[in-house]
Amino acid sequence: MNTRLVDSLLQIITSLTLEERLLLQERLNSMAIQLTPGVCGGQPRIRNTRIPVWTLVAFRQQGADDAELLRNYPTLTKDDLTAAWTYYAQHEEELNCVLTAINEDDHV
Structure with missing residues (x-):
């Protein structure tokens, strides 16, 4: 070091x-989010994982708090969640479109 x-x-x-x-x-915070073609459909994800930001946002919208998300995704850190929430705040419309499309696919 x-x-x-x-x-x-x-x-x-x-x-x-x-x-x-x-x-x-x-x-x-923005360095913690990656967009890589061919990984998670090119959707923004937590760096070095296959956890899309929209997944975390969806769980949060369903009532999961940060502690629950960290229990369910033990490889994530509080900083990862902060980066996800910051990214969502800056790209809310884009991610809401993704969530809407996924919800529509689930109901077909």
Whole structure:
């Protein structure tokens, strides 16, 4: 582990303005979401998994809280869920279309 690098990064991060820190957090969250053609139908998913964001959103809409999701998906972290909720907030219309299409397919 490169502790010098981490210490340098911390020093830089603490010098950021609130707006810059929020932007940094947003960018870090976005790194946790991947879109890969051929994996999960190309839908946004939690990095290095086959868990689409829409799946987590659907469970949340059905009443599951973060603790339940973390129990059901033990490979996920709180940060993964935060990234999923942030992604959903930024792409709500797109993901709602996916959820609608999936619900319609389930009723055919």
